[in-house]
Amino acid sequence: EAQVTQNPRYLITVTGKKLTVTCSQNMNHEYMSWYRQDPGLGLRQIYYSMNVEVTDKGDVPEGYKVSRKEKRNFPLILESPSPNQTSLYFCASTTRGTGKTEAFFGQGTRLTVV
Amino acid sequence: GESVGLHLPTLSVQEGDNSIINCAYSNSASDYFIWYKQESGKGPQFIIDIRSNMDKRQGQRVTVLLNKTVKHLSLQIAATQPGDSAVYFCAENPPPSNTGKLIFGQGTTLQVKP
Numbered sequence: 209e210a211q212v213t214q215n216p217r218y219l220i221t222v223t224g225k226k227l228t229v230t231c232s233q234n235m236n237h238e239y240m241s242w243y244r245q246d247p248g249l250g251l252r253q254i255y256y257s258m259n260v261e262v263t264d265k266g267d268v269p270e271g272y273k274v275s276r277k278e279k280r281n282f283p284l285i286l287e288s289p290s291p292n293q294t295s296l297y298f299c300a301s302t303t304r305g306t307g308k309t310e311a312f313f314g315q316g317t318r319l320t321v322v
Numbered sequence: 323g324e325s326v327g328l329h330l331p332t333l334s335v336q337e338g339d340n341s342i343i344n345c346a347y348s349n350s351a352s353d354y355f356i357w358y359k360q361e362s363g364k365g366p367q368f369i370i371d372i373r374s375n376m377d378k379r380q381g382q383r384v385t386v387l388l389n390k391t392v393k394h395l396s397l398q399i400a401a402t403q404p405g406d407s408a409v410y411f412c413a414e415n416p417p418p419s420n421t422g423k424l425i426f427g428q429g430t431t432l433q434v435k436p
Contacts, residue, residue: 212365237422238422239422239423241422241423243426248331248428249428250411250426250427250428250429251366251411251426251429252426253423253425256422256423258422298365298366300365302422302424303422304422309354309356309415309422309423309424310356310368310371311356311358311366311368311413311422311424312368313365313366313367314365315363315364315365316363316364316365
């Protein structure tokens with residue numbers, strides 16, 4: 209079954225304590241991305257990766273890092289979380305090429321920074 | 323910058339009625355558009371897509387209409403059911419279209435009244 213798996217689903221942490229949200233896909237997609245979802249703002253792209261070792265900033269990258277050492281994994285790293293990073297985060301794995309671009313989303317990670 | 327926006331944050335309809343959810347996009351060069359449905363506690367899921375060389379595409383109970391002249395996209399749901407209650411996002415695939423990048427709108431919450 210095609211899947212994007214993120215962990216953890218829920219996380220409460222304190223300001224400044226480094227954390228990592230993991231994301232793994234089993235569809236052999238090259239393109240992966242991270243979004244945050246906030247009320248009234250929809251989905252905003254944080255970072256994306258077009259292939260292994262190829263990452264780039266999305267629309268709201270400040271305060272985040274990513275890595276892409278393997279095709280299937282794309283972790284999101286918050287080196288020093290702050291309360292304004294409290295949000296719902298989604299990892300997506302996307303087909304690409306001519307004809308169709310479809311994003312498959314994980315279940316989401318609800319992060320609270322206190 | 324480019325953006326994809328929805329006209330109404332919330333739409334309330336009676337069960338059995340037809341629903342129309344609207345979206346305006348700004349990049350006239352985008353050639354591929356997708357509608358996603360996000361149920362509570364889940365990630366967005368693909369509903370239907372349309373390419374810019376079409377103005378209408380039908381699925382099961384859903385129809386997407388594309389008006390490139392005014393850069394407008396709509397999702398029509400026939401005989402709306404309680405299970406259709408969700409947040410609906412439109413997304414565009416801006417050029418270059420083979421990158422996998424998607425830009426999402428802010429979302430419309432569809433509420434179905436029994």
